[in-house]
Amino acid sequence: MSAYYSLVVLGLCILTGYAGQISIGHAGFFAIGGYLSALLTTHNLSAHGGPVVSGLAAMGILTRRPDLYGGELLTVHPWPACILAVFAAVAVAYAIGGPVLKLKGHYLAMATLGFGIIVYRIVLGTELVGAADGIYDVPAFPLLPGIAVSGKSSLRVMNYYVAWGFVILGMVFLMNLVRSRVGRALASIHGAEDAAEAMGIPTARYKLKIFVVSAAFAAVAGVLVTHYNGGIGPSESSVMKSVRYLAIVAIGGMANLWGALFMSLILNYLSLRGYFGSFDDAVFGVILILIMLFAHEGLLRRQLLDQIRGAVIRRGGGDDP
């Protein structure tokens, strides 16, 4: 499961580390993805008999399955639910990204934080999505015939591979992007926005697009985690989750996809296993503070290796100037 969370971290890494646009609201996109797919795949429509419902059922968009008490549930199939959920997160990212990405630095951080808080409060205050209880009994997600995302212990090994498949796919997409013309353009926006603009790069549009891509990664992760866990609760949309993702990107070296992946796997694993106990959230908060204080560019950054190598050579060389 820490693999799925890595998708959020990778998406945030490209937004914040490479393109230089901070977000403390990514748990919001994760929650939009997770909650929508949970709601659509659990909300029983069999009571609404109308022609729309039967039409959708005939198209295969709705699906029937037995509920726990022997009755029958008519819900949206996980595939259209997933597509709709990710699409919704993308639409929200487009809508808020336009105005919000005009802000820089602290202001952008505050605005995305605000977005995260709004999503959290909405989730917490909405009866339809279970308020403080969240949504449970979310079915498995049959990705392909024979392959499903589910937390069932009988499917554990398969889900291990499925999760890694997603991470590898996400990593390949983002590595391709980083090494491309678009990746260079994003890095140039980070480095000197006015000069990037002078090179003909539509900086506002590029920032919006990478924000949307990054939100889509978070939403996909939200959908998958929800099906894997069989449910989602409001804590997934809390601000501390957003802080956690950002802390992992920072300790992973900011503009370093491999570092972010590595740190995400380790720290999420430790956290899910309960190694941080009741200090779980505090650990990530402290990591973020320490990095901002002492290693602005993140910890596992490319130059760090050079610096260490330099220090070793200087010591080993003795009379080197």
Add this chain to the structure above:
Amino acid sequence: MNLLSVRDVSRRFGGIQAVDNVSFDVPHGAIMAIIGPNGAGKTTLFHLISGFLRPDRGSVVFGGAEILGLMPHQIAAQGMARTFQQTRLFPKMTVLENILVGRHLHSRGGFVACMLHLPFTRREERAVREAGREILEFLGLSGQADAEAVRLSYGQQRMVELGRALACEPRVLLLDEPAAGLNMRETAEMGTLISRIRERNVTILLVEHDMSLVMDISDEIVVLSYGQKIAEDVPSAIQRDPEVIRIYLGEGDA
């Protein structure tokens, strides 16, 4: 035929009229210089032409089309490249990567195509890199291709910035004090480089304080003072213009 026409352009900052009703034309293939004392409004004028600032009044026609009100990247796409008075290289990127950003307008791969690494983006990337290496060769910086750009000597950084603008293959190139902070040898090299750029069929508009450089390479000079154009002529005439001598050269800058 004029490539660029600036008409009655004005811009005010609070109480300061930074650019005051300035008009001039830049013919195809010319090297045109703008000179004037500190604070005369030269950089502001560049910002107005390249879209980084909006003028209060006036019009800028580039290649026959009005470009006023367009975003800087749209103006760049029409074939205008510029450098900045304060070097604006991309940190954490190599010299070559800095130059490659300049090829942005000459490649097309979008977000999805690049994520999928489609065959056409691969071909494009090869072409982009080849063009980048060519520029480095032109600048004589091939040996530094993989060095971090902001670690080069100041003079070389200015060269990289110029190369990055050149990589855009602009029709007109705006250079804001390309020789500022350079020593005499580097200034001479910069002068040669600018002349060689003109030979590549690029029209050049130049702001510069180094008088010998300006007199050497310019075809025509516009003199600004307190935002107003006070003279426009060939270098030899500007050197003899009493008004210019009083306002500009008389201030000890010559």
